[in-house]
Amino acid sequence: MSQPPKISRRDLLKSGGSAVTLTIASGVTLMAFGGSEVQGAADAGKRWGLLIDVNKCAKDCTACITACQDENGWKGHGNRETDAQWIRKVTLKNKATGHETAMPVMCQHCEKPPCVDVCPTGASFKRKDGIVLVDKHICIGCRYCMMACPFKARSFVHEPTNNQSVNAPRGQGTVESCTLCVHRVDKGQIPACVEACDATGNGAMIFGDLKDPESEISKRLAEFPSVALRGDLELNPGVRYAEL
Amino acid sequence: MERTIYREIPATGALWAVAALLIAFIAGAAASVIYVEHHGHIATGMNNQVVWGIPHVFAIFLIVAASGALNGASIASVFGQAPYKPIARLSAVLAMSLLIGGLAVLVLDLGRPDRLLVAMTTYNFSSIFAWNIYLYTGFLAVVATYLAVQMSRVDYAYVRGVGTVAFLWRLALTTGTGSIFGWLVARPGYDAAIMAPLFIAMSFSFGLAVFILVLVTLFRISGRKVGGALCHRLGGLLGIFAATVLYFTAVQHLTALYAAKHAGFERFILLEGGHFTWMFWLLQVVVGGLIPIALIYVPRMRNNPAEPILASILVIIGGLAQIYVIVVGGQAYPMDIFPGYEASSSFFDGEVARYSPTLPEFALGLGGVALALLAVGLAAKILRILPTNLLDANLPAND
Amino acid sequence: MRLALLFLGLALALVSPASADGTWAGLGPSVPKATGEPHPEGNAYMRRHHMQLMRHDRNLTVHDGDRDVGASLSECFECHAVEDGAGGYVTYESEQHFCRACHDFAAVKVDCFMCHRSTPEGFEEPPMHAFDATPEQDIQVTRSFLDHAFGPGKSDGGRTE
Numbered sequence: 167m168s169q170p171p172k173i174s175r176r177d178l179l180k181s182g183g184s185a186v187t188l189t190i191a192s193g194v195t196l197m198a199f200g201g202s203e204v205q206g207a208a209d210a211g212k213r214w215g216l217l218i219d220v221n222k223c224a225k226d227c228t229a230c231i232t233a234c235q236d237e238n239g240w241k242g243h244g245n246r247e248t249d250a251q252w253i254r255k256v257t258l259k260n261k262a263t264g265h266e267t268a269m270p271v272m273c274q275h276c277e278k279p280p281c282v283d284v285c286p287t288g289a290s291f292k293r294k295d296g297i298v299l300v301d302k303h304i305c306i307g308c309r310y311c312m313m314a315c316p317f318k319a320r321s322f323v324h325e326p327t328n329n330q331s332v333n334a335p336r337g338q339g340t341v342e343s344c345t346l347c348v349h350r351v352d353k354g355q356i357p358a359c360v361e362a363c364d365a366t367g368n369g370a371m372i373f374g375d376l377k378d379p380e381s382e383i384s385k386r387l388a389e390f391p392s393v394a395l396r397g398d399l400e401l402n403p404g405v406r407y408a409e410l
Numbered sequence: 411m412e413r414t415i416y417r418e419i420p421a422t423g424a425l426w427a428v429a430a431l432l433i434a435f436i437a438g439a440a441a442s443v444i445y446v447e448h449h450g451h452i453a454t455g456m457n458n459q460v461v462w463g464i465p466h467v468f469a470i471f472l473i474v475a476a477s478g479a480l481n482g483a484s485i486a487s488v489f490g491q492a493p494y495k496p497i498a499r500l501s502a503v504l505a506m507s508l509l510i511g512g513l514a515v516l517v518l519d520l521g522r523p524d525r526l527l528v529a530m531t532t533y534n535f536s537s538i539f540a541w542n543i544y545l546y547t548g549f550l551a552v553v554a555t556y557l558a559v560q561m562s563r564v565d566y567a568y569v570r571g572v573g574t575v576a577f578l579w580r581l582a583l584t585t586g587t588g589s590i591f592g593w594l595v596a597r598p599g600y601d602a603a604i605m606a607p608l609f610i611a612m613s614f615s616f617g618l619a620v621f622i623l624v625l626v627t628l629f630r631i632s633g634r635k636v637g638g639a640l641c642h643r644l645g646g647l648l649g650i651f652a653a654t655v656l657y658f659t660a661v662q663h664l665t666a667l668y669a670a671k672h673a674g675f676e677r678f679i680l681l682e683g684g685h686f687t688w689m690f691w692l693l694q695v696v697v698g699g700l701i702p703i704a705l706i707y708v709p710r711m712r713n714n715p716a717e718p719i720l721a722s723i724l725v726i727i728g729g730l731a732q733i734y735v736i737v738v739g740g741q742a743y744p745m746d747i748f749p750g751y752e753a754s755s756s757f758f759d760g761e762v763a764r765y766s767p768t769l770p771e772f773a774l775g776l777g778g779v780a781l782a783l784l785a786v787g788l789a790a791k792i793l794r795i796l797p798t799n800l801l802d803a804n805l806p807a808n809d
Numbered sequence: 810m811r812l813a814l815l816f817l818g819l820a821l822a823l824v825s826p827a828s829a830d831g832t833w834a835g836l837g838p839s840v841p842k843a844t845g846e847p848h849p850e851g852n853a854y855m856r857r858h859h860m861q862l863m864r865h866d867r868n869l870t871v872h873d874g875d876r877d878v879g880a881s882l883s884e885c886f887e888c889h890a891v892e893d894g895a896g897g898y899v900t901y902e903s904e905q906h907f908c909r910a911c912h913d914f915a916a917v918k919v920d921c922f923m924c925h926r927s928t929p930e931g932f933e934e935p936p937m938h939a940f941d942a943t944p945e946q947d948i949q950v951t952r953s954f955l956d957h958a959f960g961p962g963k964s965d966g967g968r969t970e
Binding site: 243251254262282304320324338340 | 522534
């Protein structure tokens with residue numbers, strides 16, 4: 167090969183920052199990242215969460231679901247049992263009083279996620295900022311995480327898939343769930359469902375950093391009562407429900 | 411009494427016929443795998459509610475039975491019962507074969523079976539699944555060593571030593587398999603420490619039943635003789651194990667019944683669960699438990715020469731039903747995500763999940779059984795694991 | 810034998826030289842022309858190392874949220890999408906797809922497009938063929954696979970549901 171030793175464009179970018187890049191030979195690049203400086207947008211100093219005000223959630227509104235489908239490109243094949251649902255509207259009827267409410271349920275982004283504990287390959291993982299994801303590059307499709315999730319938050323892709331969104335690659339034989347729109351969060355935006363909920367004027371969903379006491383979500387949680395689903399399991403989910 | 415001589419089984423016509431039948435089933439499983447890989451799991455009956463189905467029932471049965479198939483060898487070398495020594499080699503080979511058959515089913519049902527290498531190179535050690543990968547491969551290594559020392563002319567102390575390791579390993583293996591369910595906090599049907607000892611009891615029972623049938627079949631198709639006393643001795647043991655399974659099952663359900671929060675699940679399995687309830691009472695308890703125990707212990711039935719074989723068949727039917735009720739029944743009952751509320755959604759919240767298994771799932775599961783049986787037959791054909799004569803007069807006596 | 814292989818290799822190298830503009834001729838794969846600026850690293854570097862670059866970045870993106878990446882699969886198609894002649898692009902299902910040109914030739918399976926889209930963002934990919942297949946077609950596919958694998962006539966032993 168007559169090419170001069172080359173390193174990739176991104177390695178060059180990196181070497182300007184905290185990373186030290188050393189090229190020993192053509193195509194062999196050693197990289198060492200220094201200190202605790204954050205490489206990507208995932209920041210251990212943050213914990214992203216959602217607060218859902220059940221009272222403000224209109225019973226027949228599905229704006230959050232449609233927005234999620236558009237953003238992440240999951241759609242049904244007309245089979246309710248096997249179609250993916252990253253976010254779903256659950257209707258709850260109080261057994262004692264008969265009072266009915268409806269609310270969206272999605273991955274609860276637990277602090278101690280059972281899906282992460284059980285995953286044999288580590289494909290199911292929690293980012294530093296608390297977002298629980300599936301690394302589909304190493305998911306083998308064993309579905310043990312779906313057995314372990316107490317919220318029915320995960321779906322298995324039952325068919326060959328194409329025409330995916332660039333935002334959310336997804337494919338046959340792997341497990342998927344709400345990503346809290348991690349691709350938007352990394353760009354400083356809010357999840358698509360929250361944006362859509364705001365656009366309807368209901369304003370039932372608040373997204374924010376649970377570790378920042380000054381964030382709107384933290385203030386609301388401190389001021390008003392809220393609950394975690396399956397609080398008995400002590401999983402400390404990042405998604406909270408008010409007025410349930 | 412003759413000396414026990416181990417010889418390869420002769421190539422009889424019956425042997426080839428059985429082998430051809432097994433290969434046909436394996437081909438069926440191969441076709442199933444290609445079909446499901448082409449279409450995705452939509453070709454199976456499994457869905458987002460029941461994520462583990464018939465393939466897992468077969469896989470878990472085979473893996474649990476693998477551990478139990480080692481009974482014969484363990485009793486001979488760990489507990490020093492000389493009459494079991496002649497069947498110890500077959501016991502070790504059958505244990506390995508059943509495990510390979512079960513793992514094949516498990517692996518081929520993955521959403522991405524092509525990523526098996528990922529499963530073997532990327533580990534998350536907080537997962538009991540990842541531990542099990544080591545427990546399973548380690549079991550194969552330990553039992554292979556066990557077989558090797560049995561077949562070589564080493565001091566019997568070595569056989570006893572390796573046999574003890576294998577015995578402890580099989581207990582760990584079944585504990586790990588039971589804990590796949592026992593450690594799941596999310597679902598009311600699981601989340602119970604009793605899953606581990608229950609699975610150990612199941613392994614003793616199912617594994618011995620498979621062993622009896624394989625032993626008798628291999629001897630019959632190779633024209634060798636097994637004495638009635640040995641069969642009845644094994645059958646007696648099977649009766650004890652089947653009763654142990656019933657005991658742990660009773661404790662499992664009584665404990666759950668006592669807790670109000672599990673009342674819904676118990677009512678589902680024991681009373682209102684439709685085919686799950688039928689499978690529990692009729693197949694698991696009566697066919698797989700009470701009838702074989704009666705066959706083995708009621709004096710009038712006990713004298714029937716076919717008694718251990720019939721009991722083994724019934725134990726296997728009951729065992730498959732039991733694993734089906736645990737695996738599928740545990741998923742079909744809805745999780746209580748919203749206590750105090752009646753939940754409904756387009757995603758089956760608050761509903762009992764439906765599951766209609768399809769032919770490819772049975773083809774894959776039966777293919778795993780066929781693979782295990784073919785492997786044990788092949789081993790008997792090329793290795794000296796079976797004694798030429800197992801008539802009662804030839805069994806070694808305890809010292 | 811070894812000499813013969815060596816000679817064959819030499820002969821192949823002679824008939825299919827990599828020409829100066831980066832396209833292949835002769836017995837090699839025919840690589841679709843790309844648009845846009847050439848890679849500064851050079852084609853030879855990209856041919857050898859494209860997977861290492863993407864692999865490295867995919868872990869940083871998925872696990873650390875680093876979206877400022879140099880090598881991203883979706884960016885590849887900004888220059889390497891192949892038009893289908895009807896105003897759109899061919900997907901990975903087509904033999905004309907950029908990645909398949911070499912990967913089919915080298916018989917190396919590409920895993921990416923099980924999950925990633927194989928055309929530029931915004932293009933509406935047509936439904937996959939697997940959805941259109943009838944059970945009869947599936948049986949045919951399975952049969953032909955078994956015939957291919959075990960020889961004609963053996964496929965009756967398999968269950969072709």
